[in-house]
Amino acid sequence: MSGYLSPVRPLAPPGVYAPQDDTDLLVGALSEEPLAPDADVLDVGTGAGALALAAARRGTRVTAVDVSWRAVWTARLNARLAGVPVRTRRGNLFAPVRGQSFDLILSNPPYVPTPAARTRPRGAARAWDAGEDGRLVLDRICREAPVVLRPGGVLLMVHSVLSNPDRTLGRLHDAGFRAAVTHRRRIPFGPVLRARADWLRQRGLVAADEKEELVVVRAELPC
Template sequence: MPGYPRGVITLVLPGVYAPQDDTELLAEALRDEAPPPGAHVLDVGTGSGALALEAARQGAEVTAVDVSRLAVWTARVNARLAGLPVRIRHGNLFAPVRGRTYDLILANPPYVPAPDSGHGRRGRSRAWDGGQDGRLLLDRICRDAPALLRPGGVLLTVHSSLSDPYRTLELLRAAGLKATVIRRRWIAFGPVLRSREDWLRGRGLIPPDEDREELVVVRAERTR
């Protein structure tokens, strides 16, 4: 699978987000984090289940959530094919796990700025459209994830520099977390960005001569 060379994922159905460069970048951060066996991990917006399965391979107790029923079904099939125990729930972000806490939360949400507001997201684009500023779901994650972290718990989230990493850091620090960018990677524009390149340039999000986007991983820790 492009961008995810370890071969964990067997099935990705049309309309489900396939592992790509952002998945691999977050997987690298997960491996560096190395949660101990038995750690409670939440993968929110799991898609095909790639990151949830990576955490389960490390011995974590993993819960995965996605708003797409097709993604939930896909992740369940992949977990079964891999022989890995992952609890997979259908629901909107943290709603299915309200009241629970975790040692590690993983998030690779839709973050690509889109010409519409994003409130009516549907179809395949729901896997990547993040509203006009790309932060429709990112802001909700920054707001709600801190309360789900145990003391010493960590949030790892990946998104594009087009959706304002400084805003992510600001919100997480305001919530009392110690937040920093731990990984960066430049990648060539994919089909989605190329399809809305003129709109992004018109908004000043992409310089006239730029043909790459920067991905970042933000690590935020609840220190107390």
């Protein structure tokens, strides 16, 4: 079951990542972030648009990006239903906003370690499958985020301890950020992790209790 709470639960048709506990954790972190009403916010990998909606409800100018056309249209529809303005763009991570800058970046990227034998993720699996170490997209975000953040800007990103938060912090520090884990939550395995639990145990990544810990990483670019 998802722990996601929202004034209006976004629609999530088949093939689009539905808001879950990781979404809920990141929405909570966003609620604690001081934001000017006219701040520019980027939601990278928006899925159904839950994070974009949460930011837009605070009066910020929000751009939501996803590689999936189905996700882009879903986020656009959800913003219309919620009555908040969200600009949606289709593309790979920061490519659709090249040349622009933002005060805040939100991201719930793919982060689940994936057996190498699996084929290239398609459909909904693009929202979670992230290579053998779970860092296929995480490392790119750490490397590329500074290009689109303004001085003093903040990156809020959620992922699992299975994909190595210490490495995330190290990559962000190397990129010039001040970074720390600010929120944590342990949750039972969902369907994706249950299906690959044996493989994860063989790699020493999980214990017998079949629970994972989610973390929110907050990284601030110095002024």
